[in-house]
Amino acid sequence: MIAILSGGTGTPKLIQGIKNIHSPSDLNIIVNTVENDYFSGVYVAADIDTVLYTLADIINDETWYGIKGDTFFTNESLEKLDCPELLRIGDQDRATKIQKTILMEKYGLSKAVDIQRKKMGIESKVIPMSDEHSEIIVKTDIGHLKFHEFLIKHQTKPKVFGIEYTDINPSSNIIETIENSEMVIIGPSNPITSILPIVNLEGVEKALKNSYVVAVSPIIGDNPVSGPAGKFMGSMGYEVSSFGVASIYKSFLDKFVIDVVDTKLKNNIENIIEEVLVTNTNMKTISDKEELARILLE
Numbered sequence: 314m315i316a317i318l319s320g321g322t323g324t325p326k327l328i329q330g331i332k333n334i335h336s337p338s339d340l341n342i343i344v345n346t347v348e349n350d351y352f353s354g355v356y357v358a359a360d361i362d363t364v365l366y367t368l369a370d371i372i373n374d375e376t377w378y379g380i381k382g383d384t385f386f387t388n389e390s391l392e393k394l395d396c397p398e399l400l401r402i403g404d405q406d407r408a409t410k411i412q413k414t415i416l417m418e419k420y421g422l423s424k425a426v427d428i429q430r431k432k433m434g435i436e437s438k439v440i441p442m443s444d445e446h447s448e449i450i451v452k453t454d455i456g457h458l459k460f461h462e463f464l465i466k467h468q469t470k471p472k473v474f475g476i477e478y479t480d481i482n483p484s485s486n487i488i489e490t491i492e493n494s495e496m497v498i499i500g501p502s503n504p505i506t507s508i509l510p511i512v513n514l515e516g517v518e519k520a521l522k523n524s525y526v527v528a529v530s531p532i533i534g535d536n537p538v539s540g541p542a543g544k545f546m547g548s549m550g551y552e553v554s555s556f557g558v559a560s561i562y563k564s565f566l567d568k569f570v571i572d573v574v575d576t577k578l579k580n581n582i583e584n585i586i587e588e589v590l591v592t593n594t595n596m597k598t599i600s601d602k603e604e605l606a607r608i609l610l611e
Protein backbone atom coordinates (compact mmCIF):
# COMPACT_ATOMS: atom_id res chain seq x y z
CA MET A 314 0.00 0.00 0.00
CA ILE A 315 1.30 3.43 -0.92
CA ALA A 316 0.57 6.62 1.05
CA ILE A 317 0.74 9.93 -0.80
CA LEU A 318 0.88 13.33 0.98
CA SER A 319 -0.86 15.89 -1.24
CA GLY A 320 -1.68 19.55 -1.56
CA GLY A 321 -3.22 20.86 -4.76
CA THR A 322 -1.90 21.10 -8.33
CA GLY A 323 1.58 19.51 -8.23
CA THR A 324 0.73 16.23 -6.48
CA PRO A 325 -2.58 15.69 -8.32
CA LYS A 326 -0.60 15.96 -11.60
CA LEU A 327 1.70 13.20 -10.35
CA ILE A 328 -1.30 11.16 -9.10
CA GLN A 329 -2.64 11.18 -12.69
CA GLY A 330 0.54 9.29 -13.65
CA ILE A 331 0.64 7.01 -10.59
CA LYS A 332 -2.96 5.81 -10.93
CA ASN A 333 -2.30 4.80 -14.56
CA ILE A 334 0.59 2.48 -13.67
CA HIS A 335 -0.32 1.32 -10.13
CA SER A 336 -3.56 -0.16 -8.79
CA PRO A 337 -5.70 2.78 -7.56
CA SER A 338 -7.09 0.60 -4.74
CA ASP A 339 -3.54 0.46 -3.33
CA LEU A 340 -3.28 4.27 -2.98
CA ASN A 341 -4.10 6.25 0.18
CA ILE A 342 -3.95 9.98 -0.39
CA ILE A 343 -3.56 12.13 2.73
CA VAL A 344 -4.64 15.66 1.80
CA ASN A 345 -3.91 19.13 3.17
CA THR A 346 -6.88 20.94 4.76
CA VAL A 347 -5.45 24.26 6.02
CA GLU A 348 -6.60 26.07 2.88
CA ASN A 349 -10.19 25.03 3.63
CA ASP A 350 -12.71 27.79 4.28
CA TYR A 351 -16.40 28.72 3.83
CA PHE A 352 -17.26 30.62 0.64
CA SER A 353 -20.85 31.78 -0.09
CA GLY A 354 -22.00 29.59 2.81
CA VAL A 355 -20.38 26.44 1.37
CA TYR A 356 -17.39 24.55 2.83
CA VAL A 357 -14.58 24.59 0.23
CA ALA A 358 -11.84 21.97 0.70
CA ALA A 359 -9.87 23.02 -2.38
CA ASP A 360 -7.05 20.46 -2.24
CA ILE A 361 -9.41 17.57 -1.38
CA ASP A 362 -11.72 18.42 -4.29
CA THR A 363 -8.79 18.69 -6.71
CA VAL A 364 -7.62 15.21 -5.61
CA LEU A 365 -11.18 13.76 -5.87
CA TYR A 366 -11.74 15.22 -9.34
CA THR A 367 -8.28 14.05 -10.49
CA LEU A 368 -8.95 10.49 -9.29
CA ALA A 369 -12.42 10.57 -10.93
CA ASP A 370 -10.90 11.91 -14.19
CA ILE A 371 -13.18 14.98 -14.22
CA ILE A 372 -10.62 17.58 -13.10
CA ASN A 373 -10.27 20.83 -15.05
CA ASP A 374 -6.60 20.30 -15.81
CA GLU A 375 -6.04 23.81 -17.09
CA THR A 376 -6.78 25.44 -13.71
CA TRP A 377 -6.23 22.36 -11.48
CA TYR A 378 -9.47 23.12 -9.66
CA GLY A 379 -13.13 22.55 -10.50
CA ILE A 380 -14.80 20.17 -12.95
CA LYS A 381 -13.90 20.11 -16.67
CA GLY A 382 -16.66 21.68 -18.80
CA ASP A 383 -18.55 23.02 -15.78
CA THR A 384 -20.97 25.99 -16.07
CA PHE A 385 -20.83 29.10 -13.85
CA PHE A 386 -24.47 30.30 -13.74
CA THR A 387 -24.61 30.62 -9.93
CA ASN A 388 -21.18 32.27 -9.74
CA GLU A 389 -22.27 34.82 -12.41
CA SER A 390 -25.70 35.35 -10.78
CA LEU A 391 -24.04 36.02 -7.40
CA GLU A 392 -21.87 38.62 -9.13
CA LYS A 393 -25.03 40.30 -10.53
CA LEU A 394 -26.58 40.17 -7.03
CA ASP A 395 -23.57 42.09 -5.71
CA CYS A 396 -22.32 38.98 -3.87
CA PRO A 397 -19.18 38.39 -5.95
CA GLU A 398 -17.28 35.17 -5.05
CA LEU A 399 -13.53 35.29 -4.44
CA LEU A 400 -13.26 31.77 -5.91
CA ARG A 401 -14.73 31.10 -9.37
CA ILE A 402 -16.85 28.07 -8.38
CA GLY A 403 -18.63 26.08 -11.10
CA ASP A 404 -22.21 24.75 -10.73
CA GLN A 405 -21.38 21.01 -10.59
CA ASP A 406 -18.38 21.84 -8.39
CA ARG A 407 -20.68 23.78 -6.05
CA ALA A 408 -23.05 20.81 -5.85
CA THR A 409 -20.17 18.58 -4.73
CA LYS A 410 -19.16 21.21 -2.14
CA ILE A 411 -22.76 21.55 -0.88
CA GLN A 412 -22.96 17.74 -0.59
CA LYS A 413 -19.69 17.74 1.39
CA THR A 414 -20.95 20.55 3.66
CA ILE A 415 -24.15 18.62 4.44
CA LEU A 416 -22.37 15.30 5.00
CA MET A 417 -19.60 16.94 7.06
CA GLU A 418 -22.07 18.53 9.46
CA LYS A 419 -23.55 15.07 10.04
CA TYR A 420 -20.47 12.81 9.94
CA GLY A 421 -17.32 14.99 10.05
CA LEU A 422 -14.97 15.74 7.15
CA SER A 423 -13.22 12.35 6.80
CA LYS A 424 -16.46 10.34 6.58
CA ALA A 425 -18.00 12.95 4.27
CA VAL A 426 -15.05 12.70 1.87
CA ASP A 427 -15.12 8.88 2.03
CA ILE A 428 -18.85 8.85 1.10
CA GLN A 429 -18.14 11.25 -1.76
CA ARG A 430 -15.20 9.28 -3.17
CA LYS A 431 -17.22 6.04 -3.11
CA LYS A 432 -20.15 7.74 -4.91
CA MET A 433 -17.63 9.00 -7.52
CA GLY A 434 -16.41 5.42 -8.08
CA ILE A 435 -12.94 6.22 -6.73
CA GLU A 436 -11.08 3.12 -5.42
CA SER A 437 -8.24 5.06 -3.75
CA LYS A 438 -8.78 6.31 -0.21
CA VAL A 439 -8.80 10.11 0.19
CA ILE A 440 -8.00 11.07 3.78
CA PRO A 441 -8.18 14.68 5.05
CA MET A 442 -5.15 15.43 7.26
CA SER A 443 -7.53 16.51 10.04
CA ASP A 444 -11.26 16.73 10.80
CA GLU A 445 -10.67 19.92 12.75
CA HIS A 446 -10.73 23.32 11.09
CA SER A 447 -7.56 25.42 10.83
CA GLU A 448 -6.80 28.20 8.36
CA ILE A 449 -3.57 29.59 7.08
CA ILE A 450 -2.93 33.26 7.84
CA VAL A 451 -0.30 34.91 5.62
CA LYS A 452 1.57 37.69 7.43
CA THR A 453 2.33 40.36 4.82
CA ASP A 454 3.35 44.00 4.50
CA ILE A 455 -0.34 44.89 4.02
CA GLY A 456 -1.45 42.95 7.11
CA HIS A 457 -2.60 39.42 7.97
CA LEU A 458 -4.39 37.86 5.00
CA LYS A 459 -6.35 34.65 4.61
CA PHE A 460 -4.71 32.28 2.10
CA HIS A 461 -7.20 32.88 -0.72
CA GLU A 462 -7.19 36.69 -0.21
CA PHE A 463 -3.39 36.56 -0.58
CA LEU A 464 -3.53 34.16 -3.52
CA ILE A 465 -6.48 35.44 -5.56
CA LYS A 466 -7.43 38.95 -4.40
CA HIS A 467 -3.82 40.11 -4.06
CA GLN A 468 -2.39 37.73 -6.68
CA THR A 469 0.46 36.76 -4.23
CA LYS A 470 1.97 40.26 -4.75
CA PRO A 471 2.38 41.38 -1.06
CA LYS A 472 5.73 40.86 0.73
CA VAL A 473 5.44 37.79 2.97
CA PHE A 474 6.91 37.81 6.49
CA GLY A 475 5.58 34.35 7.44
CA ILE A 476 2.54 32.13 7.70
CA GLU A 477 0.70 30.61 10.65
CA TYR A 478 -2.17 28.19 11.25
CA THR A 479 -3.68 26.83 14.46
CA ASP A 480 -2.43 23.47 15.75
CA ILE A 481 -4.94 20.71 15.06
CA ASN A 482 -5.12 16.95 15.63
CA PRO A 483 -4.51 14.38 12.89
CA SER A 484 -7.59 12.61 11.57
CA SER A 485 -8.12 9.12 12.98
CA ASN A 486 -6.14 6.78 10.72
CA ILE A 487 -3.35 8.92 9.27
CA ILE A 488 -0.58 7.55 11.51
CA GLU A 489 -1.49 3.91 10.85
CA THR A 490 -1.87 4.64 7.10
CA ILE A 491 1.71 5.93 7.05
CA GLU A 492 3.01 3.10 9.27
CA ASN A 493 1.28 0.41 7.14
CA SER A 494 2.61 1.78 3.85
CA GLU A 495 5.52 0.23 1.95
CA MET A 496 6.29 3.73 0.72
CA VAL A 497 5.23 7.31 1.42
CA ILE A 498 5.32 9.65 -1.56
CA ILE A 499 5.45 13.39 -0.86
CA GLY A 500 4.26 14.95 -4.11
CA PRO A 501 5.55 18.21 -5.58
CA SER A 502 3.13 20.43 -3.67
CA ASN A 503 3.88 23.60 -1.71
CA PRO A 504 6.27 22.45 1.06
CA ILE A 505 5.21 25.22 3.48
CA THR A 506 1.42 25.47 3.17
CA SER A 507 0.52 22.05 1.73
CA ILE A 508 3.02 19.49 3.08
CA LEU A 509 4.37 20.88 6.41
CA PRO A 510 0.86 21.24 7.91
CA ILE A 511 0.53 17.45 7.46
CA VAL A 512 4.07 16.71 8.74
CA ASN A 513 3.54 18.94 11.80
CA LEU A 514 0.50 16.96 12.97
CA GLU A 515 1.05 15.05 16.24
CA GLY A 516 2.90 11.79 15.54
CA VAL A 517 3.28 12.22 11.76
CA GLU A 518 6.96 13.18 11.61
CA LYS A 519 7.81 10.21 13.86
CA ALA A 520 5.78 7.88 11.62
CA LEU A 521 7.55 9.29 8.53
CA LYS A 522 10.97 8.70 10.15
CA ASN A 523 9.99 5.02 10.51
CA SER A 524 8.81 4.78 6.88
CA TYR A 525 10.42 4.80 3.46
CA VAL A 526 9.73 8.34 2.20
CA VAL A 527 10.33 9.66 -1.33
CA ALA A 528 9.63 13.30 -2.30
CA VAL A 529 9.55 15.19 -5.60
CA SER A 530 10.76 18.77 -5.54
CA PRO A 531 8.17 21.40 -6.50
CA ILE A 532 10.97 23.86 -7.19
CA ILE A 533 12.80 23.76 -10.51
CA GLY A 534 15.78 26.13 -10.68
CA ASP A 535 15.06 28.92 -8.21
CA ASN A 536 11.28 29.08 -8.65
CA PRO A 537 8.24 26.92 -8.06
CA VAL A 538 6.55 25.68 -11.24
CA SER A 539 3.51 27.63 -10.03
CA GLY A 540 2.10 29.39 -6.98
CA PRO A 541 3.61 31.16 -3.94
CA ALA A 542 5.81 28.36 -2.54
CA GLY A 543 8.96 30.40 -3.25
CA LYS A 544 7.69 33.43 -1.32
CA PHE A 545 6.71 31.27 1.65
CA MET A 546 10.05 29.42 1.69
CA GLY A 547 12.01 32.69 1.43
CA SER A 548 9.97 34.22 4.29
CA MET A 549 11.02 31.30 6.50
CA GLY A 550 14.69 31.59 5.58
CA TYR A 551 14.83 28.60 3.22
CA GLU A 552 16.75 28.94 -0.04
CA VAL A 553 14.21 28.85 -2.90
CA SER A 554 15.72 25.81 -4.60
CA SER A 555 15.58 22.02 -4.48
CA PHE A 556 18.31 22.26 -1.82
CA GLY A 557 15.96 24.44 0.24
CA VAL A 558 13.19 21.86 -0.13
CA ALA A 559 15.61 19.09 0.92
CA SER A 560 16.45 21.14 4.05
CA ILE A 561 12.75 21.23 4.95
CA TYR A 562 12.25 17.45 4.56
CA LYS A 563 15.71 16.20 5.63
CA SER A 564 14.72 14.79 9.05
CA PHE A 565 12.55 12.01 7.48
CA LEU A 566 13.34 11.88 3.74
CA ASP A 567 15.03 8.78 2.24
CA LYS A 568 14.99 9.68 -1.45
CA PHE A 569 14.61 13.04 -3.20
CA VAL A 570 13.74 13.49 -6.88
CA ILE A 571 14.92 16.74 -8.50
CA ASP A 572 14.70 18.11 -12.02
CA VAL A 573 17.43 17.79 -14.67
CA VAL A 574 17.78 21.58 -14.51
CA ASP A 575 19.14 21.09 -10.97
CA THR A 576 21.72 18.37 -11.76
CA LYS A 577 24.45 20.62 -10.32
CA LEU A 578 22.71 20.51 -6.89
CA LYS A 579 22.82 16.70 -6.65
CA ASN A 580 26.12 16.37 -4.76
CA ASN A 581 25.22 19.11 -2.31
CA ILE A 582 21.80 17.61 -1.57
CA GLU A 583 23.41 14.18 -1.09
CA ASN A 584 25.10 15.68 1.96
CA ILE A 585 21.69 15.88 3.66
CA ILE A 586 19.51 13.29 1.86
CA GLU A 587 20.65 9.68 1.44
CA GLU A 588 19.60 9.23 -2.19
CA VAL A 589 19.02 11.90 -4.86
CA LEU A 590 17.61 11.11 -8.27
CA VAL A 591 17.72 13.49 -11.23
CA THR A 592 15.01 13.28 -13.90
CA ASN A 593 12.44 15.36 -15.76
CA THR A 594 9.94 16.52 -13.14
CA ASN A 595 8.21 19.15 -15.30
CA MET A 596 4.92 17.33 -15.94
CA LYS A 597 3.41 18.67 -19.17
CA THR A 598 2.00 15.48 -20.71
CA ILE A 599 0.43 12.32 -19.33
CA SER A 600 3.59 10.42 -20.38
CA ASP A 601 5.73 12.85 -18.33
CA LYS A 602 3.49 12.01 -15.35
CA GLU A 603 3.58 8.26 -15.95
CA GLU A 604 7.36 8.31 -16.49
CA LEU A 605 7.92 10.20 -13.22
CA ALA A 606 5.53 7.82 -11.44
CA ARG A 607 7.44 4.82 -12.87
CA ILE A 608 10.75 6.21 -11.61
CA LEU A 609 9.26 6.79 -8.14
CA LEU A 610 7.71 3.33 -7.88
CA GLU A 611 10.53 1.24 -9.30
Ligand SMILES: C[C@H](OP(=O)(O)OP(=O)(O)OC[C@H]1O[C@@H](n2cnc3c(=O)[nH]c(N)nc32)[C@H](O)[C@@H]1O)C(=O)O
Nearest residue numbers: 320321322323501502503507531537538539540542596
Ligand atom coordinates in the same frame (compact mmCIF):
# COMPACT_ATOMS: atom_id res chain seq x y z
C1 LIG B 1 -2.09 27.90 -5.96
C2 LIG B 1 -1.30 26.62 -6.11
O1 LIG B 1 -0.11 26.78 -5.41
P1 LIG B 1 0.07 26.30 -3.89
O2 LIG B 1 -1.25 26.30 -3.18
O3 LIG B 1 1.23 27.09 -3.37
O4 LIG B 1 0.67 24.82 -4.04
P2 LIG B 1 -0.02 23.45 -4.23
O5 LIG B 1 0.48 22.55 -3.17
O6 LIG B 1 -1.48 23.65 -4.39
O7 LIG B 1 0.62 22.95 -5.65
C3 LIG B 1 1.37 23.79 -6.42
C4 LIG B 1 2.81 23.33 -6.28
O8 LIG B 1 2.99 22.29 -7.23
C5 LIG B 1 4.19 22.50 -7.92
N1 LIG B 1 4.06 21.99 -9.29
C6 LIG B 1 3.01 22.21 -10.13
N2 LIG B 1 3.22 21.58 -11.29
C7 LIG B 1 4.43 20.94 -11.18
C8 LIG B 1 5.22 20.12 -12.06
O9 LIG B 1 4.85 19.81 -13.22
N3 LIG B 1 6.41 19.66 -11.58
C9 LIG B 1 6.86 19.96 -10.31
N4 LIG B 1 8.06 19.45 -9.94
N5 LIG B 1 6.15 20.73 -9.43
C10 LIG B 1 4.96 21.20 -9.89
C11 LIG B 1 4.35 24.00 -7.92
O10 LIG B 1 5.72 24.33 -8.02
C12 LIG B 1 3.76 24.42 -6.62
O11 LIG B 1 4.73 24.57 -5.60
C13 LIG B 1 -0.97 26.37 -7.54
O12 LIG B 1 0.20 26.60 -7.97
O13 LIG B 1 -1.93 25.95 -8.25
Ligand SMILES: O=c1nc2n(C[C@H](O)[C@H](O)[C@H](O)CO)c3cc(O)ccc3cc-2c(=O)[nH]1
Nearest residue numbers: 320321322359360362378379400401402465
Ligand atom coordinates in the same frame (compact mmCIF):
# COMPACT_ATOMS: atom_id res chain seq x y z
O1 LIG C 1 -6.40 30.89 -7.82
C1 LIG C 1 -7.55 30.43 -7.78
N1 LIG C 1 -7.74 29.24 -7.15
C2 LIG C 1 -8.99 28.74 -7.13
N2 LIG C 1 -9.17 27.52 -6.53
C3 LIG C 1 -7.99 26.72 -6.11
C4 LIG C 1 -7.55 26.96 -4.72
O2 LIG C 1 -8.10 28.07 -4.15
C5 LIG C 1 -6.03 27.16 -4.63
O3 LIG C 1 -5.49 27.51 -5.85
C6 LIG C 1 -5.34 25.94 -4.07
O4 LIG C 1 -4.06 26.27 -3.59
C7 LIG C 1 -5.11 24.83 -5.06
O5 LIG C 1 -4.27 23.89 -4.40
C8 LIG C 1 -10.44 26.94 -6.45
C9 LIG C 1 -10.61 25.70 -5.82
C10 LIG C 1 -11.89 25.13 -5.79
O6 LIG C 1 -12.05 23.92 -5.17
C11 LIG C 1 -12.98 25.76 -6.40
C12 LIG C 1 -12.82 27.00 -7.02
C13 LIG C 1 -11.56 27.60 -7.05
C14 LIG C 1 -11.39 28.86 -7.67
C15 LIG C 1 -10.11 29.42 -7.70
C16 LIG C 1 -9.87 30.68 -8.32
O7 LIG C 1 -10.80 31.34 -8.83
N3 LIG C 1 -8.59 31.12 -8.34
Ligand SMILES: [Mg+2]
Nearest residue numbers: 320321348507
Ligand atom coordinates in the same frame (compact mmCIF):
# COMPACT_ATOMS: atom_id res chain seq x y z
MG1 LIG D 1 -2.66 24.81 -2.75
